[in-house]
Amino acid sequence: MTQSTSGGPTRLAAIGLGRWARIMASAYYRSEDVDLVSCFTRNPERRARFAADYGCGEDDSLEALLSRDDIEGVIVTVPNDQHASVIEAAARAGKHVYVEKPVAVDAADIKRIRAAVTEANIVFACGHSARRLAGVREMRRCLDTGEIGTPSMVEAVFSNERGLELNEGDWRGDPERAPGGPLTQLGIHHIDNLNYLFGVPRRVVAMGRQGAPRVSNTMVVGALMEFDDVIGFLGNDWLTPGAFTMDLYATVARLRYELDFSWWSDSADTDAHARLIKVQFDSHGDDPDARVLSERPVQLDARNHLREEIDEFARAIRGRGEVEVDLETAVANVAVMMATLRALKEQRAVDVEETMSELS
């Protein structure tokens, strides 16, 4: 593990410089906690553009980047199936690792990642930023204080139009590389949100369908999840204008969270384009037909979900605090995702314990 006694910002590098790497960098590159030192992707033009846009250096190979002594941690946004090899290399070089969700999509990769992270004793964080959205934090607060009463049901939907634009050869359209389509790519966020709010579900059932014009991958996945306290629905749809919603039903009130998906990637402004609505009784007499429901917005203070997780990662590297979404939380999310994929493929109820045990 690279040791540092520096009091300045943590020196990080970006590996994988696609669209999401740029969105992430836009969120963190001016952070006081972060000094973006270098970047790497195979494509030289893309690399040069990233370096110029975010004011960092660049390395012309992964090996070169990882061998530098002045880099403490790496931000990994390569495709899912390359996570394990990049993380292994980074961990061997003693670099702390932040990796985009999902941490991996198969058991072998999870085991390689766990072995590498444990061996190197590095700080490891997985990018489940959605739980940092102001509305999701507020839902958790309402559950913790008990002010909405006892919860019984939750719905979480994450949808967008990407499936309509996939072309043959795109890895997201390939059932092997992005199994479950929007489940792996979008639903994993809500799997973490549900984990954050209600823990790991016991059991999952699922239904899915295809329907994209040019690729064979699953485009819609619906899942039911049995938590200790609530029945959950997870909806994932790649064939429709963006939706990111959560509905939480409890005895005193129900909460509806909606995010304007156009602002999803502008993480400094995401919360300003989201709303949390609380529905409860204004009057609650014996006559059910005379009861009056009220619907009121809950005040949400703006946060910055993408920057927060990188700042936290940077500070944890320096021993200031811990990361919230560590490897075991990320693996639990993958176990739920794999249970859902298995429920979908085998059309049966799957105990999450079953997939969880395969990942340990």
Next chain:
Amino acid sequence: MTQSTSGGPTRLAAIGLGRWARIMASAYYRSEDVDLVSCFTRNPERRARFAADYGCGEDDSLEALLSRDDIEGVIVTVPNDQHASVIEAAARAGKHVYVEKPVAVDAADIKRIRAAVTEANIVFACGHSARRLAGVREMRRCLDTGEIGTPSMVEAVFSNERGLELNEGDWRGDPERAPGGPLTQLGIHHIDNLNYLFGVPRRVVAMGRQGAPRVSNTMVVGALMEFDDVIGFLGNDWLTPGAFTMDLYATVARLRYELDFSWWSDSADTDAHARLIKVQFDSHGDDPDARVLSERPVQLDARNHLREEIDEFARAIRGRGEVEVDLETAVANVAVMMATLRALKEQRAVDVEETMSELS
């Protein structure tokens, strides 16, 4: 079958005079198509109050009411497990029948009802009024015209707080008399809405939980349904402030329908307290991060869901038009409900064909 050549309003009587009978009567008793002639329930005080409030006569037995020549049809709102015997008696007396949903909750009752209705050749209507809500009609129009594109996913949630108030001995708290709790009592409305929009699903899986303070019945039911075109989620929850929502996801737009449940039983005002929101792209360029979603309310013209179905029933008795929700539609809804109950009980995917065949 009672024949009538009268040109005046159709002469109807109400059987079962509980809360819902009064809500129904409030909707239809001043209708030009209806002349409410009589009413019956065993409790004399309740009967007298109903007769006084809705300006009708009363009969002191079901037999007396059904033997009257001046009554053409009956509006039946007795508990579910009494539907079959009341409908048999009415059909034998040649009275046309409107019955509250669900038409019945077991196969034996369905068969008795079908035999009685077929034998007597009466007009038979089942009270699935929710499909007449302006917002549900508009969703159907949007699907028919294709203006929202191809649908892929739908969510339908119907919840209220009744489970929190059930006491031991209440038939709604009894798993035998109201199996599935809110599924039988609330979800059946959305099962019909989904049937109206997407047809009968092929297959169902479900999860449920208890949780009411004083009764043992299921209080939350979540179900996934596989339709020809879409994956559906049906949510039913008896432990939370009222919710009646539908979310329809399609390629060009998604629609969210919300009803203020406080106005559910004031059917002349229900549509004025509902909204349908359409989310679609205002700009849709190649860069997914630059796309802008817009959210706009869709204009809904007020209808009157409860009165419409009684008016339609009254006119059909006189040969003017047909009822929209006939026995076979109501039975298909029960088949879906029974498949969901079985999926819940046996924790497996159930083909609707399986329950449908048991009802024929």
